[in-house]
Amino acid sequence: MAIHLPNRQLFIDGEWRETVLKKRIPVINPATEQIIGDIPAATAEDVEIAVEAAKKAFSRNKGKDWSSASGAYRAKYLRAIAAKITERKSELGKLEAIDSGKPLDEALWDMDDVAGCFEYYADLAEGLDTKQKAPVSLPMETFKSFVLKEPLGVVALITPWNYPLLLATWKVAPALAAGCTAILKPSELASVTCLELGEVCREVGLPPGVLNILTGLGTEAGAPLASHPHVDKVAFTGSTATGSRIMASAAQMVKPVSMELGGKSPIIVFEDVDLDKAAEWTLFGCFWTNGQICSATSRLLVHESIASEFLDRLVKWTKKIKISDPFEEGCRLGPLVSGEQYDKILKFIATAKSEGATILSGGDRPKHLNKGFFVEPTIIIDVTTSMQIWREEVFGPVLCVKTFSTEDEAIDLANDTHYGLGAAVISNDPERCDRVAKAFRAGIVWINCSQPCFCQAPWGGIKRSGFGRELGEWGLENYLSVKQVTQYI
Numbered sequence: 001m002a003i004h005l006p007n008r009q010l011f012i013d014g015e016w017r018e019t020v021l022k023k024r025i026p027v028i029n030p031a032t033e034q035i036i037g038d039i040p041a042a043t044a045e046d047v048e049i050a051v052e053a054a055k056k057a058f059s060r061n062k063g064k065d066w067s068s069a070s071g072a073y074r075a076k077y078l079r080a081i082a083a084k085i086t087e088r089k090s091e092l093g094k095l096e097a098i099d100s101g102k103p104l105d106e107a108l109w110d111m112d113d114v115a116g117c118f119e120y121y122a123d124l125a126e127g128l129d130t131k132q133k134a135p136v137s138l139p140m141e142t143f144k145s146f147v148l149k150e151p152l153g154v155v156a157l158i159t160p161w162n163y164p165l166l167l168a169t170w171k172v173a174p175a176l177a178a179g180c181t182a183i184l185k186p187s188e189l190a191s192v193t194c195l196e197l198g199e200v201c202r203e204v205g206l207p208p209g210v211l212n213i214l215t216g217l218g219t220e221a222g223a224p225l226a227s228h229p230h231v232d233k234v235a236f237t238g239s240t241a242t243g244s245r246i247m248a249s250a251a252q253m254v255k256p257v258s259m260e261l262g263g264k265s266p267i268i269v270f271e272d273v274d275l276d277k278a279a280e281w282t283l284f285g286c287f288w289t290n291g292q293i294c295s296a297t298s299r300l301l302v303h304e305s306i307a308s309e310f311l312d313r314l315v316k317w318t319k320k321i322k323i324s325d326p327f328e329e330g331c332r333l334g335p336l337v338s339g340e341q342y343d344k345i346l347k348f349i350a351t352a353k354s355e356g357a358t359i360l361s362g363g364d365r366p367k368h369l370n371k372g373f374f375v376e377p378t379i380i381i382d383v384t385t386s387m388q389i390w391r392e393e394v395f396g397p398v399l400c401v402k403t404f405s406t407e408d409e410a411i412d413l414a415n416d417t418h419y420g421l422g423a424a425v426i427s428n429d430p431e432r433c434d435r436v437a438k439a440f441r442a443g444i445v446w447i448n449c450s451q452p453c454f455c456q457a458p459w460g461g462i463k464r465s466g467f468g469r470e471l472g473e474w475g476l477e478n479y480l481s482v483k484q485v486t487q488y489i
């Protein structure tokens with residue numbers, strides 16, 4: 001399908017601006033491996049200009065700036081952005097699919113979620129007006145005290161490539177709703193729709209400098225942005241390794257950070273389940289978006305009494321999944337995002353084999369596709385808890401399987417990980433589901449499903465999956481500071 005990639009620059013202070021060093025990064029279609037365009041590669045020089053613009057917009061004219069305007073004023077812009085995204089849904093969905101490799105249908109659903117998230121935070125921005133000056137009850141009548149919720153300042157929003165525009169929106173919408181001004185730095189592997197968000201902001205007349213968008217490499221654009229002294233907070237989504245680097249640099253300035261990091265999430269399937277339903281959620285939980293989901297339930301724990309029948313079903317259904325160019329009718333799995341990811345996933349599979357695991361299904365490039373970064377959905381058995389494939393985040397379509405005999409054993413195996421993002425339990429016994437949900441050491445738990453996500457509910461992990469919560473009211477609080485005002489009467 002011929003798709004025209006807009007030729008964009010950096011979005012700074014309400015306008016398109018060439019990078020100071022005039023550098024660009026090629027955009028590769030992961031389904032064909034062809035270069036289809038390029039994006040600007042910002043460096044520290046551009047970061048300076050963008051931070052200055054965001055700082056000015058935060059307090060341009062005292063009383064008339066973004067930060068002190070009413071929530072209702074800010075909500076108007078968020079709603080206008082949501083409406084524009086909906087209007088441009090088809091075009092944005094296609095750009096997302098060609099840039100990231102996700103099936104077109106999925107990319108279009110993402111655009112609905114993007115618009116919904118902007119709408120949701122427009123509501124919360126309006127609600128913020130009524131929450132100001134909440135009184136604090138004090139033990140002395142000679143004093144009265146109240147609380148103001150104020151925007152944190154200029155925030156850096158650094159995001160990954162698996163849900164390019166959606167994960168950027170999870171940060172941009174609440175940050176702007178709170179009254180912060182922002183610099184978004186999307187992943188160099190998929191930035192096209194995030195740049196289009198700049199055009200959307202320009203079209204709706206968002207005041208200059210409120211949202212700035214810098215594309216570029218992590219080391220050249222992300223690092224100077226995260227460590228900039230005038231950036232008041234870094235909200236990061238990405239790998240645990242990068243998150244740890246950003247925390248180290250933020251520590252120098254005691255700068256607040258929120259961290260949405262990697263995962264290795266378990267799914268426990270008990271012996272009392274409807275096998276068809278459980279198989280459906282297991283496959284969805286691991287292979288949706290090609291397994292390139294932080295919360296993918298990629299460690300299956302299945303009760304030993306149903307393991308053989310359940311695995312037969314998983315293999316049969318896995319073989320029916322349509323792997324193709326994201327634009328082909330009925331495509332369920334597209335290519336991985338890049339050649340580097342493709343090599344990494346195949347290496348994970350090879351290491352699993354060399355450590356003694358068995359590939360039950362998949363494990364290679366699909367025979368019918370000789371171009372593009374495609375990997376078959378893969379199921380691996382004979383796995384031990386010390387194997388790399390069981391312990392490390394693969395971030396690809398690889399499900400590894402272990403059996404268990406008791407509930408306690410399943411919970412111990414599920415929690416035996418450095419990560420703590422998602423966890424799922426499938427059982428027909430509500431009390432058991434309740435017990436297991438409480439026992440999971442994770443920030444997000446699914447009962448009789450895996451992966452559904454709503455912008456009203458908190459999202460985030462524990463342990464090496466990060467801290468802080470996005471979405472819901474928690475997402476707004478991420479960008480607010482609490483000021484106490486106490487008066488002597």
Ligand code: NAD
Nearest residue numbers: 159160161186187218222223238239242260261262263294
């Ligand atoms: P990554 O850490 O390589 O990159 C994420 C972002 O950080 C990119 O924009 C990148 O350019 C930037 N970056 C890289 N080095 C940097 C540095 N030194 N300083 C500042 N910025 C830097 O991650 P990725 O490969 O883009 O994404 C995959 C990872 O993201 C997986 O581990 C996945 O689990 C995680 N993820 C987590 C969530 C969540 O909600 N917890 C959601 C999606 C993805």
